Amino acid sequence: MVHGTHNALADSRNDSILISINDELFKRNDAKISVFDSGYLVGDGVWEALRLHHGVLVFLEDHFNRLWQSAKTVGMKLPFTKQELTAKVWNTLNANKMTDGVHVRIMVTRGIKKTPSQDPRLTISGPNVVIIPEYKAASKxxxxxxxxxxxxxxxxxxxxxxxxxxxxxxxxxxxxxxxxxxxxxxxxxxxxxxxxxxxxxxxxxxxxxxxxxxxxxxxxxxxxxxxxxxxxxxxxxxxxxxxxxxxxxxxxxxxxxxxxxxxxxxxxxxxxxxxxxxxxxxxxxxxxxxxxxxxxxxxxxxxxx
The missing domain is CATH 3.20.10.10 (D-amino Acid Aminotransferase, subunit A, domain 2)
Structure with missing residues (x-):
């Protein structure tokens, strides 16, 4: 068994979670993204992880400040506000009827590439936004x-x-x-x-x-x-x-x-x-x-x- 800081107790509810990809919800096994995604091709993306605790996204402002700083650092313009991204997260959580004990992973990549390349000018879409909420309790x-x-x-x-x-x-x-x-x-x-x-x-x-x-x-x-x-x-x-x-x-x-x-x-x-x-x-x-x-x-x- 893997032992470390990310050990989580098994939770069967995660088998049927809905994952948001660009505001569209998919079942866990159906959640997929293009092989031309810049994050997959060259690791060109930024991310955040935060926790839902008793109905509150804990330290949300701190996490989003870091996400926006990361995006600016890599020259990625986010086409939404912090308030709009918050709404996207809550839409995903509400669709899963989640209120507590949830770990939320937000991933934003530069977008879809015309062809495999590092060149950001070959990106032919806006940023891809993936939101993965999972029931995760740390192992005591x-x-x-x-x-x-x-x-x-x-x-x-x-x-x-x-x-x-x-x-x-x-x-x-x-x-x-x-x-x-x-x-x-x-x-x-x-x-x-x-x-x-x-x-x-x-x-x-x-x-x-x-x-x-x-x-x-x-x-x-x-x-x-x-x-x-x-x-x-x-x-x-x-x-x-x-x-x-x-x-x-x-x-x-x-x-x-x-x-x-x-x-x-x-x-x-x-x-x-x-x-x-x-x-x-x-x-x-x-x-x-x-x-x-x-x-x-x-x-x-x-x-x-």
Missing amino acids: TSKEKGITLFTSTVRRGSPDYLDPRLNCHSKLHEVQALIQAIEAGADEALMLDVNGFVSTCNATNFFIIKNDEVWTSTSKYCMNGITRAKVIEVCIANNIPCFEKDFSLFDVYGADEAFVTGTFGGLTPVTKIDGRVIGEGNYGNMTKTLSDLYENLINAEVKNG
């Missing part, structure tokens, strides 16, 4: 157990060729890092930046706890994770020392605790890195405290609806 067992990491030799990119902050479809380097970690017997990959400092994981952001301080990497070489930002926010609000800084594996191996963050799993403890046990090798007290504070933030978002 996985969270209690924690995950193990392996430091990959695949580095996070430099901002001058593929800015690591960009939430785009081009994820091959992260896939390569994960494959390397899996082959080394770990659950997921820890990735360094171009200077050799700890950056992020292949699909989540990385934190350590040292002497009651929370450390995470600078934002230069990691994806601008929404959950990452919220953890920093709750630290500041609760007078917990939190630093975005350069640090190395020297610091990581001697950490008291470590955890990763992501929209789906929230905070997940890391028990072992490169075969070295981190702290007590369990779900640490500070990680639990931060996880509770993060959940409180979600509950406040839902309450303010």
Whole structure:
């Protein structure tokens, strides 16, 4: 069985979900897109993932701000407003009668190409928009157990060729890092930046706890994770020392605790890195405290609806 931050409990309701492709709904097995789609051909697309919690799309504004920033970065003009995309998402959710415990993936590609090519001028349609809503609950067992990491030799990119902050479809380097970690017997990959400092994981952001301080990497070489930002926010609000800084594996191996963050799993403890046990090798007290504070933030978002 696959173990990692994206472990979800099996839910048979997902067998019959409706998926939106350019505002048309399709059954799961019928949801298809052209082989000339620019996302399929050259990874030319951007995406977001967010959660529906008790009838509220949590941190929607933050997610859409990131999506629009990503689209501008790759020179893709979105032919709809944030309000219109919100309506598209809700139309999909309502068609599935979904109200809670849902993970929504939004993918926007540049569109259909006239012929296989990188050239954006050969795009003959507007952007393709795919919305996939699934019932997904994170496995509590996985969270209690924690995950193990392996430091990959695949580095996070430099901002001058593929800015690591960009939430785009081009994820091959992260896939390569994960494959390397899996082959080394770990659950997921820890990735360094171009200077050799700890950056992020292949699909989540990385934190350590040292002497009651929370450390995470600078934002230069990691994806601008929404959950990452919220953890920093709750630290500041609760007078917990939190630093975005350069640090190395020297610091990581001697950490008291470590955890990763992501929209789906929230905070997940890391028990072992490169075969070295981190702290007590369990779900640490500070990680639990931060996880509770993060959940409180979600509950406040839902309450303010």
